[in-house]
Amino acid sequence: MHELGRLEDLPQDYRDELTKLNLVPLWPSLRAVLPPKVPTRKTKPTYWAYKSLRPLLMRAGELTPMEKAERRVLVMANPGHGLEKMQASAAIYLGMQLLLPGEWAPSHRHTPNAVRMIVEGEGAWTTVDGEKCPMSRGDLILTPTGLWHEHGHDGDKPVVWLDVLDLPIVYYTETSYVIGGDRQKTKPSRGDRSWTRAGVVPTPVFKRNTKTNPVLRYPWADARAALQSMAADDPALEAVQVTYINPETGGDAQNILGFYALMLRPGQSLRLPARSPAQVFHLIEGGSDGVEVEVEDTRFTLSEADTCCAPGYTAVTLKNRSAAAPAFVFIADESPLHRKLGVYEVRD
Numbered sequence: 001m002h003e004l005g006r007l008e009d010l011p012q013d014y015r016d017e018l019t020k021l022n023l024v025p026l027w028p029s030l031r032a033v034l035p036p037k038v039p040t041r042k043t044k045p046t047y048w049a050y051k052s053l054r055p056l057l058m059r060a061g062e063l064t065p066m067e068k069a070e071r072r073v074l075v076m077a078n079p080g081h082g083l084e085k086m087q088a089s090a091a092i093y094l095g096m097q098l099l100l101p102g103e104w105a106p107s108h109r110h111t112p113n114a115v116r117m118i119v120e121g122e123g124a125w126t127t128v129d130g131e132k133c134p135m136s137r138g139d140l141i142l143t144p145t146g147l148w149h150e151h152g153h154d155g156d157k158p159v160v161w162l163d164v165l166d167l168p169i170v171y172y173t174e175t176s177y178v179i180g181g182d183r184q185k186t187k188p189s190r191g192d193r194s195w196t197r198a199g200v201v202p203t204p205v206f207k208r209n210t211k212t213n214p215v216l217r218y219p220w221a222d223a224r225a226a227l228q229s230m231a232a233d234d235p236a237l238e239a240v241q242v243t244y245i246n247p248e249t250g251g252d253a254q255n256i257l258g259f260y261a262l263m264l265r266p267g268q269s270l271r272l273p274a275r276s277p278a279q280v281f282h283l284i285e286g287g288s289d290g291v292e293v294e295v296e297d298t299r300f301t302l303s304e305a306d307t308c309c310a311p312g313y314t315a316v317t318l319k320n321r322s323a324a325a326p327a328f329v330f331i332a333d334e335s336p337l338h339r340k341l342g343v344y345e346v347r348d
């Protein structure tokens with residue numbers, strides 16, 4: 001592709017006239033917005049060590065009371081986008097949230113979709129749309145768009161979770177807003193009781209709901225058990241992975257971001273082919289040596305509770321450095337969004 005004319009090639013009076021009329025010549029910027037073959041990605045491979053982040057989060061617990069925070073979160077920002085943008089990738093927001101014993105994060109609802117991956121502690125809960133969801137390490141709790149949610153904590157030690165939201169893309173489309181509310185009345189669990197045992201549901205069969213995902217909490221014990229039986233049943237299976245789905249539709253659990261749990265066998269190395277969506281990796285459980293993540297010429301070693309991200313259109317290789325123990329990785333990506341936009345690609 002040949003070089004196009006530059007802005008500087010145009011006479012100043014012409015450029016001034018265009019600016020006055022809110023006009024811009026396309027050709028000086030065409031290659032920037034439409035680069036050949038591979039998109040320009042601001043998303044840089046970035047790593048957040050829990051060991052470094054945790055003390056700062058605990059300090060936030062001393063420095064800022066809940067009334068002054070509403071949500072006490074340290075945002076995990078990708079420097080490629082600029083830290084102030086609070087983005088891990090084009091569509092993914094990541095943050096670590098702290099709730100101390102007895103604290104309460106007030107009820108609100110908003111347009112971005114959120115999930116929480118519980119990292120540490122017991123005794124906290126999130127009430128989503130009136131359903132009280134207990135939080136334990138590795139559980140995935142959904143707060144889909146528009147649903148009321150609040151967090152509380154009846155335990156005696158700090159609770160920390162990873163928030164994953166589609167906030168950047170919702171904000172970009174100028175559709176991001178929040179509504180504050182009162183403490184929710186809790187109702188008996190719906191999704192949790194109705195859906196965690198595959199193939200059987202309470203009698204009489206509850207009302208079908210094809211609009212929203214009926215599952216709000218995916219217990220880690222169940223996802224982990226599924227991975228272990230998959231690995232045991234088929235020793236030749238390379239990618240021992242489950243997708244968090246909406247059981248009503250069989251589709252993704254959420255509209256914009258996709259969520260998965262991957263088991264790496266002891267010593268296993270797994271190459272994930274280059275695909276268009278950016279991805280986030282969070283180590284739920286690993287052996288003592290951690291999981292190595294290789295993204296082009298960048299390499300991170302994830303210890304338990306560490307998180308990293310990779311841009312789209314790049315292959316990622318994961319290696320479980322433990323020869324003795326399996327490793328369990330939580331993955332979030334932009335696949336549902338890319339499929340809906342029609343831009344989803346696997347490159348190799």
Ligand code: 1HN
Nearest residue numbers: 071073095114149163165167
């Ligand atoms: C939010 O509502 C929560 O409810 C956490 O815990 C993080 C980041 C941006 C916007 C809304 C929560 C958030 C958030």
